Amino acid sequence: MLILAFESSCDETAVAVVRDGRTVLSDAILSQADMHAIYGGVVPEIASRKHIEGIAALTDQALREAGVTRGDIDAVAVTYGPGLIGALLVGVNFAKSVAYALGKPLIPVHHLRGHIAANYIAFPELEPPFLALCISGGNSMLVDVQDYTEMRIVGATRDDAAGECFDKVARVLGLPYPGGRPMEELAGGGDDHAYVLPRSHVADSDLDMSFSGLKTAVVNLVHNAQQKGEALDRPGLAASFAAAVSDELVPRAILAAERYGHHTVVAAGGVAANSRIRGDLERACREHGLRLYLPPLKLCGDNGAMIGCQAYYEAQCRRYADMSLNAYANLEI
Numbered sequence: 001m002l003i004l005a006f007e008s009s010c011d012e013t014a015v016a017v018v019r020d021g022r023t024v025l026s027d028a029i030l031s032q033a034d035m036h037a038i039y040g041g042v043v044p045e046i047a048s049r050k051h052i053e054g055i056a057a058l059t060d061q062a063l064r065e066a067g068v069t070r071g072d073i074d075a076v077a078v079t080y081g082p083g084l085i086g087a088l089l090v091g092v093n094f095a096k097s098v099a100y101a102l103g104k105p106l107i108p109v110h111h112l113r114g115h116i117a118a119n120y121i122a123f124p125e126l127e128p129p130f131l132a133l134c135i136s137g138g139n140s141m142l143v144d145v146q147d148y149t150e151m152r153i154v155g156a157t158r159d160d161a162a163g164e165c166f167d168k169v170a171r172v173l174g175l176p177y178p179g180g181r182p183m184e185e186l187a188g189g190g191d192d193h194a195y196v197l198p199r200s201h202v203a204d205s206d207l208d209m210s211f212s213g214l215k216t217a218v219v220n221l222v223h224n225a226q227q228k229g230e231a232l233d234r235p236g237l238a239a240s241f242a243a244a245v246s247d248e249l250v251p252r253a254i255l256a257a258e259r260y261g262h263h264t265v266v267a268a269g270g271v272a273a274n275s276r277i278r279g280d281l282e283r284a285c286r287e288h289g290l291r292l293y294l295p296p297l298k299l300c301g302d303n304g305a306m307i308g309c310q311a312y313y314e315a316q317c318r319r320y321a322d323m324s325l326n327a328y329a330n331l332e333i
Contacts, residue, residue: 001315004062004073004098005308008051008091009083009111010137011042015058016304017066017073021117021312022124025066027305030054037177041167048086055094062304070102077107077311079114080321081331082138088327096323107311108321111302112139112333113151115268117310118299126266126293131257135249135277136269137163137178142207142256143333145266148313151333154256155207162245163271165215169241172222173234184275187238192276194236195221197244207256209248214241242276250280254288264291273300 001021007014011032017025032050036042063070078095081088099106116132132143132151140162142155160168163180170179175186198217200210218241225232257265265285271277278294285292299306 001312002068002072002074003077003107003308003311003315004059004075005077005109005304005311006055006091006095007079007111007114007302007304007307008055008087009079009081010087010302011036011047012302013051013054013058014302014304014307015055015062016308017062017068018305018308018312021309022120024121024305024308025068026062027303028058028062028065029303030058033178040171040177042084044084044086047084048090051087051090055090059098073102073104075105075107075311075315076102077109077307077314079111079307080108080325081111081328083111083329085327085329088329092325092327096325100323105315105320106322106325107314107319108325109307109310109314110331110333112136112141112143112268113149114306114310116143116145116266117313118268118295118303118306119266119293120309121305122296122299123293129262130264130266131253131260131262132266132268133249133253133272133281134268135162135271137161137167137271139269140209140211140249140271141333142253144256144260144262149317149319153333154260155205155209155252157209157211158202159210159212160215162211162249163269165211165245166271168215169218172219173238180270180274183238183242186235187242187276188235190233190235190237190239192236192239192243194233195240197240199244199247207252209252211245211248214244214248242274246277246280249277250284253281254284254290257290258288262290264293266293268295270301273297
């Protein structure tokens with residue numbers, strides 16, 4: 001089954017051609033990061049306009065790189081949520097027009113299901129069930145993956161996402177957007193015990209997380225130092241912050257895997273590219289006898305291949321959509 005897949009949930013326009021859920025023939029991505037860096041974060045209206053400007057040419061590029069024609073396509077897939085509503089609508093409406101013009105079925109894909117599916121591309125042997133730690137700019141959650149299309153959230157952040165906090169802390173430290181890579185580079189030369197930062201405890205759920213207090217603590221620490229004219233150990237603060245985020249995520253992932261009887265842990269999403277989190281996950285899974293799958297860095301961020309991969313499994317369950325398909329800023333996994 002040859003699937004033409006579209007992803008436009010935030011600030012990357014992506015189009016891919018995927019065969020049978022595991023073989024990526026092309027994965028064309030147009031990033032807007034440099035443009036949004038001017039504003040220190042994603043501007044939704046600009047993101048939507050750039051998706052409109054680039055998606056048609058990117059589709060031609062993906063088909064050309066895959067060595068296929070429009071007539072070879074068996075189905076069209078698209079991210080329909082969650083994400084920035086304007087950006088999602090561009091992808092959804094373009095995908096609907098392509099499916100209608102080609103007379104092919106339309107497959108709606110949840111963005112986070114796509115991030116989980118990125119691991120199927122990298123690891124052909126991987127199959128559910130497993131525990132997925134989904135960590136990105138907009139989401140931080142623990143997902144009990146029973147089958148390719150049967151999932152439930154067993155833990156999640158009560159406020160900010162881990163990726164959002166990385167971006168906000170990077171900004172207060174004077175680092176460019178997106179903040180993940182600059183924060184990691186800065187933290188590389190720092191002492192992760194330089195600053196004592198809070199770790200959250202959610203009273204009524206030991207698998208839920210909270211990052212707003214951590215973010216506020218760092219922002220206040222930086223502002224207080226600036227107001228008093230005190231020197232700030234920026235590498236140490238970046239390293240201490242990364243350690244605090246990892247301490248929120250990793251123990252809960254291990255606890256969730258053991259509680260729900262999983263022997264495999266899978267990481268997914270942009271924040272899964274962070275070396276501190278990856279290293280801590282590797283150590284924790286090794287200590288607890290769990291198998292760990294970490295997606296390669298190129299598959300951590302938003303891409304079309306992951307949508308095409310998940311779409312194949314959605315299609316096996318006959319989960320198609322008609323031309324009334326809408327986009328959703330918030331959507332249960």
